[in-house]
Amino acid sequence: MARVTCPVLGRRIATAEEAAAHIRPGDSVGISGFTGAGFPKAVPQALARRIGEAHARGEEFRIGLWSGASTGPSVDGALAEVHGLDKRLPYSSDPALRRLINSGEVDYVDAHLSHSAQQAWFGFYGPLDVAVVEVAAILPNGLLVPGTSVGNNKTWLDRAEKVILEVNRWLPRDLEGFHDVYYGAAVPPHRIPIQLTHPLQRIGDPYLRVDPAKVVAVVETDAPDRNSPLDAPDDSSRAMAELLVDFLRHEVRAGRMPPGLLPLQSGVGSTPNAVMEGLLHAEFEGLTSFTEVIQDGLLDLLDAGKLASLSATSFGLSPAGQQRFLDNVGSYKGRILLRSQEISNHPELVRRLGVIAINGMIEADVYGNVNSSHVMGSAIMNGIGGSGDFARNAYLNFFVSDSLAKGGLISSIVPMVSHVDHTEHDVHVLITEQGLADLRGLSPSDRADRVIAHCAHPDYRDRLRDYVDRARAARPEARHTPHLLEEALGWHAAYLRDGRM
Known part of the structure; x- marks a missing residue:
């Protein structure tokens, strides 16, 4: 089954390497992912290879990385290994990156997770240059079926100058309908109460939205989330x-x-x-x-x-x-x-x-x-x-x-x-x-x-x-x-x- 059925975005299918080429030294990059679920599988690794090659030539190449929460070794770990990060927010659990944060090489903005999206909207972190977001499918009308995490994806898609989408065939197509993405948030003084009174109440949309004009690449992948064995209760x-x-x-x-x-x-x-x-x-x-x-x-x-x-x-x-x-x-x-x-x-x-x-x-x-x-x-x-x-x-x-x-x-x-x-x-x-x-x-x-x-x-x-x-x-x-x-x-x-x- 085709996962990219939007004619406009279907014409922007690219390799991970071609997509990563849109990320420049000094960019702030917002990625999907939360506790090892829903992170992009291909573009961060292609970017890490590109950064490693640049460093081997003696060129400076580091980026700021914004996420929902922790990602996985193929994102935080890979970018830490090539010393490709200068800033990270709002949360990370990768041991290799932790060492760089504690050594002072990487600036770490340890934020409340509910604050990170709104602070991005407030402009506290500066502009967001690129968003790299994993989804389960792109519908004919351009709407995005989210994957196994939502995190800050809505905000990254809205705020970024350029967007790279990873469409992961490993994700069940049946995930459509599992999501409730609220588009009613606003910055002061335009905020209104959020009308949610029960945990399962729907107040938003089942899809993520993106301006097709901002999408510079669509990368097709087939790779699982990072899942850690569960420690048995002692x-x-x-x-x-x-x-x-x-x-x-x-x-x-x-x-x-x-x-x-x-x-x-x-x-x-x-x-x-x-x-x-x-x-x-x-x-x-x-x-x-x-x-x-x-x-x-x-x-x-x-x-x-x-x-x-x-x-x-x-x-x-x-x-x-x-x-x-x-x-x-x-x-x-x-x-x-x-x-x-x-x-x-x-x-x-x-x-x-x-x-x-x-x-x-x-x-x-x-x-x-x-x-x-x-x-x-x-x-x-x-x-x-x-x-x-x-x-x-x-x-x-x-x-x-x-x-x-x-x-x-x-x-x-x-x-x-x-x-x-x-x-x-x-x-x-x-x-x-x-x-x-x-x-x-x-x-x-x-x-x-x-x-x-x-x-x-x-x-x-x-x-x-x-x-x-x-x-x-x-x-x-x-x-x-x-x-x-x-x-x-x-x-x-x-x-x-x-x-x-």
């Missing part, structure tokens, strides 16, 4: 999942949420998937989800009939989960909607729907501040991603982590976090395998006692209590959030000096 993640699910039962009994809960959001990783596994065996029925990424655990809930509807911006499945979706794609139509990330992560909608947000963290301090992006205060891990969009605006949020890292050399509960992504004002519940600390409605002093008692590992609990006790005694006139400033980051300094906290 004893620790299952313990955290049990704590979280039991807490939700408590909230229902207290009358603070309905028996079918409120819409779920879960970050990527083994613990969120363990939570979904816990919900699979729990009594809750008629669940809904308003999230960023569809992982295997959400498919499990859909297949079991526990989850009625699922709104996201991308898939993030394991190879087995991806195959399950491809084999049964028709059965999911009408139950899954993929939206632009400015909608899937929109603070207005997260707050209106009353989302329950579940995200991971690197560390939390005794007062409830959370670091989800930096190791030892300075080295970026991946970025804040969408966790801030959801946590700040959620009806109820959870941050989860093992209490120890590096075989016990690092405590995830510390006197003061070395980097703050989520302030104490935005954090509701902390969970480690040791226990759960409900911080809602507590003063900083009460939060400290609860976090230490319930979340800290026994190997570090007494030291944390000692720190807080001495901080309280040191300044009787300043006991609201007491700290010993000369010691507050001492645990991190000790690790950098001695290899353990």
